[in-house]
Amino acid sequence: MSGSDASLKYGPFGPTAASDTSQLWSSLTRLAQRGPQERGIAMIDFATFKTTKEEVQTITQIAKRAIAQGFDRDLLSITMDLEAAHHVCPLDLDALRHAPQLDMLHDVAGIARHLNHDTGQLDDCFVPRFAKR
Numbered sequence: 001m002s003g004s005d006a007s008l009k010y011g012p013f014g015p016t017a018a019s020d021t022s023q024l025w026s027s028l029t030r031l032a033q034r035g036p037q038e039r040g041i042a043m044i045d046f047a048t049f050k051t052t053k054e055e056v057q058t059i060t061q062i063a064k065r066a067i068a069q070g071f072d073r074d075l076l077s078i079t080m081d082l083e084a085a086h087h088v089c090p091l092d093l094d095a096l097r098h099a100p101q102l103d104m105l106h107d108v109a110g111i112a113r114h115l116n117h118d119t120g121q122l123d124d125c126f127v128p129r130f131a132k133r
Contacts, residue, residue, distance in 0.1 A: 059079050059083055063108075066078055069104075073112060092132050093130075
């Protein structure tokens with residue numbers, strides 16, 4: 001191995017200079033330490049939500065019930081969508097948990113369909129049946 005080969009490292013796309021790799025890692029680390037808005041990414045900021053432990057448990061129960069009744073999304077996606085919707089349009093979570101199947105699925109599917117994941121708002125004038133009045 002010649003002296004110039006000693007400074008090469010092999011990344012997923014072939015050889016890279018060691019200094020390039022460390023600079024890239026440093027840049028990625030600094031970027032990861034900044035918030036989504038600082039990185040120029042529009043997204044829902046769950047850190048600002050004041051969801052109680054009881055609300056999270058109820059939301060999880062609603063999501064599990066929706067999956068058990070055939071709603072084809074994963075538990076995490078449903079719970080995050082319900083929590084985001086509850087933040088912008090407070091829901092009567094207890095009533096939603098005990099709602100008839102059709103009404104519960106209407107709200108869960110409607111929230112999944114109309115929640116804008118960039119702004120956190122419910123688009124297309126969608127109002128869940130179990131929105132608090």
